[in-house]
Amino acid sequence: MIRKKIAAIIKEAGDRCVQKGIFPPETEIKPIIEIPKELEHGDYSTNLAFSLARSLRQSPEVIAKALIERMDFEDVCTKVDVAAKGFVNFHVRDEVYRSALKDVVKQGVESFLPDVGEGRRVLIEFVSSNPTGPLHVGHGRGAAVGDVLANLLRKAGFDVVTEYYVNDAGRQIETLGRSVYLRWKEIRGENVEYPENFYQGAYIREIAGRMIAEGLPIPEEEPEAVRFMARYAAEVVLVGIQKDLEDFGVRFDNYYHERTLFEEGHVDGAIEILRKAGYLYEQEGALWFKMAEKGDEKDRVIIKSDGEKTYFASDIAYHSQKFARKFDILIDIWGSDHHGYIPRLKASIEALGEDKERLKVILIQFVTLLREGKPVGMSTRAGQFTTLREVMDEVGKDAARFFFLMRKSDAHLEFDLDLAKKTSNENPVYYVQYAHARIESIFRLAREEGIDLAEGSEADVSLLVLPEETELIKGILRFYTVIEGGARSLEPHRLTFYLVELVGSFHSYYNKVRVLKNEVSLTKARLTLLYALQQVIRSGLEIVGVSAPDRM
RNA sequence: GCGCCUGUAGCUCAAUCAGGACAGAGCAACGGACUUCUAAUCCGUAGGUUCCGCGUUCGAGUCGCGGCAGGCGCGCCA
Numbered sequence: 145m146i147r148k149k150i151a152a153i154i155k156e157a158g159d160r161c162v163q164k165g166i167f168p169p170e171t172e173i174k175p176i177i178e179i180p181k182e183l184e185h186g187d188y189s190t191n192l193a194f195s196l197a198r199s200l201r202q203s204p205e206v207i208a209k210a211l212i213e214r215m216d217f218e219d220v221c222t223k224v225d226v227a228a229k230g231f232v233n234f235h236v237r238d239e240v241y242r243s244a245l246k247d248v249v250k251q252g253v254e255s256f257l258p259d260v261g262e263g264r265r266v267l268i269e270f271v272s273s274n275p276t277g278p279l280h281v282g283h284g285r286g287a288a289v290g291d292v293l294a295n296l297l298r299k300a301g302f303d304v305v306t307e308y309y310v311n312d313a314g315r316q317i318e319t320l321g322r323s324v325y326l327r328w329k330e331i332r333g334e335n336v337e338y339p340e341n342f343y344q345g346a347y348i349r350e351i352a353g354r355m356i357a358e359g360l361p362i363p364e365e366e367p368e369a370v371r372f373m374a375r376y377a378a379e380v381v382l383v384g385i386q387k388d389l390e391d392f393g394v395r396f397d398n399y400y401h402e403r404t405l406f407e408e409g410h411v412d413g414a415i416e417i418l419r420k421a422g423y424l425y426e427q428e429g430a431l432w433f434k435m436a437e438k439g440d441e442k443d444r445v446i447i448k449s450d451g452e453k454t455y456f457a458s459d460i461a462y463h464s465q466k467f468a469r470k471f472d473i474l475i476d477i478w479g480s481d482h483h484g485y486i487p488r489l490k491a492s493i494e495a496l497g498e499d500k501e502r503l504k505v506i507l508i509q510f511v512t513l514l515r516e517g518k519p520v521g522m523s524t525r526a527g528q529f530t531t532l533r534e535v536m537d538e539v540g541k542d543a544a545r546f547f548f549l550m551r552k553s554d555a556h557l558e559f560d561l562d563l564a565k566k567t568s569n570e571n572p573v574y575y576v577q578y579a580h581a582r583i584e585s586i587f588r589l590a591r592e593e594g595i596d597l598a599e600g601s602e603a604d605v606s607l608l609v610l611p612e613e614t615e616l617i618k619g620i621l622r623f624y625t626v627i628e629g630g631a632r633s634l635e636p637h638r639l640t641f642y643l644v645e646l647v648g649s650f651h652s653y654y655n656k657v658r659v660l661k662n663e664v665s666l667t668k669a670r671l672t673l674l675y676a677l678q679q680v681i682r683s684g685l686e687i688v689g690v691s692a693p694d695r696m
Numbered sequence: 697g698c699g700c701c702u703g704u705a706g707c708u709c710a711a712u713c714a715g716g717a718c719a720g721a722g723c724a725a726c727g728g729a730c731u732u733c734u735a736a737u738c739c740g741u742a743g744g745u746u747c748c749g750c751g752u753u754c755g756a757g758u759c760g761c762g763g764c765a766g767g768c769g770c771g772c773c774a
Contacts, residue, residue, distance in 0.1 A: 182717070191716060194754075204754075229754085231717065274774075316774060430772050441699075441770065448772040455774050483700055484769040509701080510767085517707095551709075554701065556767075558708065563723090567736050570723060578736050586733050629712060641710070645721080655729090655738040696736065 145244060145256065146621065149220050150177055150188045150234055157215040158192070166210050167200060186225075186233035187618070193230040204230025241617040242605045248620065249672055253679040254299070258628040261302030267466055268294050270477035271389070271396075272309040275382040276320045277345055282479060284392065284532035285557060286508045288548035288689075290477045291394045292636040293506075295687040300631035305397045305471070309462060312378050313402040314455060319343065320381075321374025325366070328352040328373065347384075351377050388533050393541055393689045405461045411453060414461040414496065415446065423495045438491035460492045467498045475634065480507040480554065506634060508553050514560045539564035542690040546573040549640045549688060572644050576681065577693055579647035583678040584694040586659050590671055593660065597675060603668035612653045616673060619646045623680045636687075643684045650677060 158173030175192045193208035200207060208226040217224050223235045248256060270290030273283050294304050311317070323342040327349045330336050342348075355362065355376060363369045382399075389395070405411050415431075418424050423434050429449035433456075436443055446457045466474050478485070490500040513520040513530055520530060536544050543564040550572065551557045569575050587597060608617070622642065630638040659670040682692045 176713075178712070178716085180717075181711080181720075185717070189717085194716075197754075227717075229717095311774075314774065428772085432772090445772045450772080452772085454772075480701070481768055486700090507701080555709085556702080560708085569735095569737065571736085572722080574736055575722095578734085582734060582737085589733055625712075632713065638712085641721095645710095648721085651737055652739085654733080655735090658733070660733050696734080 145247075145624070146220070146236060146240060147177055147188065147625070149240075150190075150236075151175060153215060153217050153220065153234075154190055154192060154211070154232075157211045160214040161210055164214070167196070171196065171200070180233065185227060185231070187236040188234040190232050190234075191230070193226075193232060197230070208232050238609070238614050239606070241614055241621070242608060244621055245608075245617045245673065245676055246605050248676045248679075253620075253623070253676065253683050256624055257299050257301070258624055258631075259301035260628055260631040261297060261300055263301065263303055264472040265303045265305070265470065266297055266473045266475060267305050267307060267469070267471040268297075268475040268477070269307045269309055269400075269466075271385075271394075272311070273385065274311045274316050275378040275385065276316050276343060277381060278347065279385055279388050279532040281511045281513060281530050281532055281535055281559070282508070284535060284544065285511050285548040285553075286477050286479065287389060287392060287394045287532070288545045289506065289508060289553050289636060292545075292549055292639070292688055293475070293477075293634060295689065296627065296630050296636050296639065299683075299687060300627055302473075302631070306395075307398040307400050308396045310382065310399055310401045311455075312382075313406055313458065317374050317378055318370070320348075320377050321370040321372075323348045324352050324355075324373040324377045325370050328355065328362075331356060347381070348377075351380055354380070388531075388536075391541065392532065392536060393545065400462070402458050402462070405458050405465070410465055411458055411461040414464045415457065417464075417497075418446075418460070418492075418495055421495060421497070433492065433495075435488060435491055438494060440487045440491050444488060456488065456492075459489065460496070463489065463493055463503070464496050464498075467493075467496070467502075472502065474503045475506060476503065477506045477508060477553075480509045483507055504634060506553055509551075509556045511548075511557045511559050514558055515562060517560075520561075535559075535561070542577070543571070543573045545689050546576075546640060549637045552635060552637050572640070573690065574696075575651075576643045576647045576685065577691070578696055579650050580678060580681045580685070580692045581694060581696040582654060583650075583674045583681075586674060587671070587678075589660060590667070595664065595667060595671065597671060603672040604665055605669055605672060607666050607669040608673055610657065612649070612657065613670075613673060615649055616653060616677060619649055620676050620680050622646075623684065639684055639688055643681065643688070646677075646684075647681065 154175040154177070155173050158167070158171070158175070161167040162169055162171055162173075173192070175190045176195075177188050177190050180186060180189045193204040193211065196202075196207050197204045205226060208230050211232060212224050212226065215224060217234070220236060220240055221234050222237050225233055227233050268290055271279070271283055271287050273279055279287070290306065294306050298304050319341070320343060326336045326338055326342065330338075331349070331352055352373075355373070360376070363372050415424070418433065424446065425432050425434065430445050431447035432443045433446050434443055435441075444456055445454055446460075447453050463474065486505050489505075490503060493500045493503055513535070539547075539561060547559050547564055548557070563571055564573070567574050590597070608614070626638055626642045630636055657670070659674065660667055662670070685692045
């Protein structure tokens with residue numbers, strides 16, 4: 145909110161320079177405002193003078209001075225100066241921060257959230273793991289990123305729908321059915337050869353056993369039995385996945401089944417559109433999509449020569465449906481091993497006549513679990529991958545979610561299981577939660593002394609004169625910048641970084657400054673500051689989906 | 697072979713809307729702080745050729761080109 149004021153001040157000064165003929169009339173005043181790293185460089189700065197220097201054929205310093213001379217900054221800043229040969233530095237009045245704090249306390253932290261979305265409709269599709277086995281840690285990371293991004297975008301004014309795409313039509317489901325079928329035969333005493341590419345996990349046998357225990361009417365003939373078991377197993381696995389997700393704090397608005405794409409004719413419909421638009425051709429009995437001319441490496445098959453449609457075909461139909469469902473922005477969250485798929489999907493969206501820029505793909509890099517500093521083996525082939533459930537059981541939901549968001553999603557993540565369980569400042573989750581609990585503890589004692597927080601908004605915040613206090617207020621206000629930046633760049637991990645940093649300055653303040661047992665007016669002022677701080681921490685943790693305990 | 701991602705302190709990572717001021721944290725190391733609102737905390741010290749080279753620019757960790765190293769992808773698989 146202060147940033148906007150600074151921007152207005154610069155703009156005004158720039159316009160005046162144009163009016164007075166100091167800058168040529170066509171000069172565009174689009175200031176980039178940043179927060180300097182060095183405190184001495186003020187609260188905000190702009191490099192506008194540098195960017196104008198070339199077109200104005202003037203030194204940045206001269207331009208900067210011309211700007212400042214025509215600047216009305218008194219209301220917001222104590223001083224504005226030129227540094228380092230052209231940077232314009234703004235030193236904001238402490239009162240401005242204090243009154244911003246007052247606004248936040250009075251109206252609530254959330255009432256100042258930036259409206260980035262302006263009501264635009266966003267569909268976030270994530271996890272979308274095939275219902276052929278339990279979720280592993282990689283899916284967990286995707287789930288955390290997707291869920292937190294959804295929370296973040298909602299706070300930032302988007303109309304968000306989350307969706308899980310269930311691949312229940314393809315080959316893998318058939319393999320699942322066959323896997324169960326073989327284990328079923330095995331349990332009944334038959335000798336079977338179990339192929340390596342079948343699902344290896346113990347859950348396959350369990351499902352087979354369960355079918356027997358429940359006395360289900362299993363068809364006589366093998367093809368029917370396989371189909372029956374595929375359906376049954378997919379259902380069981382999906383329910384398990386949903387349970388895992390729920391315990392992980394992730395709830396989807398929608399489950400979209402691939403099968404419905406076929407049943408409702410959307411796959412044929414999409415193919416028809418592409419055919420009419422001239423993107424398809426037949427060769428060697430298969431139907432091909434002309435991709436090479438659309439930016440992909442080569443042409444791709446949509447219908448195989450055996451008549452079966454490829455995964456790609458249903459994906460085109462699915463995304464076509466997403467557009468048909470009137471979403472402004474589509475966000476897909478995939479494992480980074482699918483990155484080669486992006487040009488293909490974007491090309492097909494373009495071919496369907498939609499704007500491919502409206503699809504944003506977020507790639508999730510792999511997770512390496514560490515125990516005692518060593519990577520934990522995760523070979524899928526042996527069926528001994530680490531499941532999300534195991535990690536959750538071991539470190540808890542809060543730590544798991546927080547840890548998944550401690551790196552930007554396209555970077556490898558090392559997940560230190562021992563660290564996630566530690567209850568010390570080394571563990572960022574506890575570090576943040578502890579700050580929340582600590583503040584609450586101060587409030588409890590204050591109440592015992594008869595100082596009620598409800599009076600907080602009447603406190604005299606002008607008593608908050610310590611530099612640490614101004615820094616804390618700045619930290620609180622930065623929440624809005626982080627939400628805005630995170631929503632714009634689709635980077636939910638910024639939130640965890642922010643929280644750790646914010647809370648760090650609180651712990652430091654706590655050790656240095658007494659809140660209670662001062663003059664009542666000063667105590668109240670400081671309680672007010674902590675009140676706003678706690679609200680921000682709680683709101684931030686809520687977005688991340690981590691609990692904010694009152695006691696630890 | 698071609699394409700995408702990554703390379704920053706011993707380790708794990710930052711560096712804000714695609715270039716800004718002296719590259720910042722945490723951990724580990726070392727030295728300190730509990731008769732005080734929760735020590736699950738804090739304060740201090742030390743730690744760097746931002747993988748290498750060239751280029752663009754007033755200015756490069758950031759942009760371009762060329763290397764080097766690692767990960768991933770390039771199927772009528774899903």
